[in-house]
Amino acid sequence: MVYNQIKQVLPHFRFEGYYVSAEELHSGNINNTYHLQYRKNGVPMHYLLQNVNTYVFHDPYAVMENIEKITDHLRRKYLAGGVDPTRRVLEIIPTIDGRTMHKNGGYWRAYRYIENATAYDRVMRPKQFEEAGRAFGEFQRMLCDFPAGELHTTIPDFHNTTKRFYAFVRAVSEDKAGRVRALEPEIEFMFEHRRAMGTIVRELERGVLPLRVTHNDTKINNVMIDNDTDKAVCVIDLDTVMPGSALYDYGDAIRFGASTAAEDEEDTSKIALDMEKFKLFTRGFLSQVDGFLTPHEIELLPLGMRVITCELAMRFLTDYIEGDLYFKVKSPTHNLIRARAQMALLEDMERKADEVQAFIDGRNK
């Protein structure tokens, strides 16, 4: 029974009205998410209850502090611009004692439920991908005056590609699972890409690239899309918000959303950068960030998607070499297949580099 899983938690939140029903969303994930219905004076009230994933986030208080700061900032800016923030920004429902979380076994938090909108796992209509680009671009734009350095780094070195490269080299030299011998082409690939991969980290350190608020999980299913208009309403899933580079958010969205195949496609001939999807997302994103992203950031967007793709290829390969310690695998070669899939995607991005650049420069709309 869903109710039994949450009944001890419910009275600790400032939900209005009386409890009517609860339904579990996303069942089976580490993150449990529940849609709650209450009723106040005959009016249905909808809430979302979640527990924070302490396996990934060791400091849930830091996660919630980040979310509180970001959502406060967004709400103030929407209000100042005359826009009703109700459906546009996640709204934390506080606990009875005025906190953002309730500790009971795990850590629980609640948001106002965004009604009449859907977080799609897969794009149903191409326009939705453009809307996702617009939403993540708008997220960047609304937060461009937020002091990113004030946010907690809740997952240290998440995109520190240079450190990840050293971890990869260490894994190769230790060869704990005895898998290195057969991996010469893959290892060589990583060494060939080493310099390019370190670019964003280096430029952030030198201040050439500005430190910005990054979402760090820019998948389409983290954008709520209005059921009637198909327009993006709100960016959700703010757990991974951290200081970083705008290039990460853009790059990861393209890497994940604009590939022609799944992340673990075995037949690499099926893997390519889908130029239509790339253009849709990029058009939406650029419509929002033109004017405040620096010309240098815009120029580096194509590099952003390549760095992120290579970084992930290297993480899969590292995990394969270490004997599958981090990512869940369905077979002994799953991580290797994933690494090769990302490498194939990167190679196609490299082949299409001119076309990609031309589109971003506005030479090929």
Ligand SMILES: Nc1ncnc2c1ncn2[C@@H]1O[C@H](COP(=O)(O)OP(=O)(O)O)[C@@H](O)[C@H]1O
């Ligand atoms: N405020 C909200 N209103 C309505 N639905 C939401 C809200 N927040 C999350 N959801 C739904 O719950 C799902 C899981 O939430 P999310 O925060 O993205 O967690 P996860 O880490 O599991 O992806 C989303 O894909 C979306 O369908």
Ligand SMILES: [Mg+2]
């Ligand atoms: Mg999500």
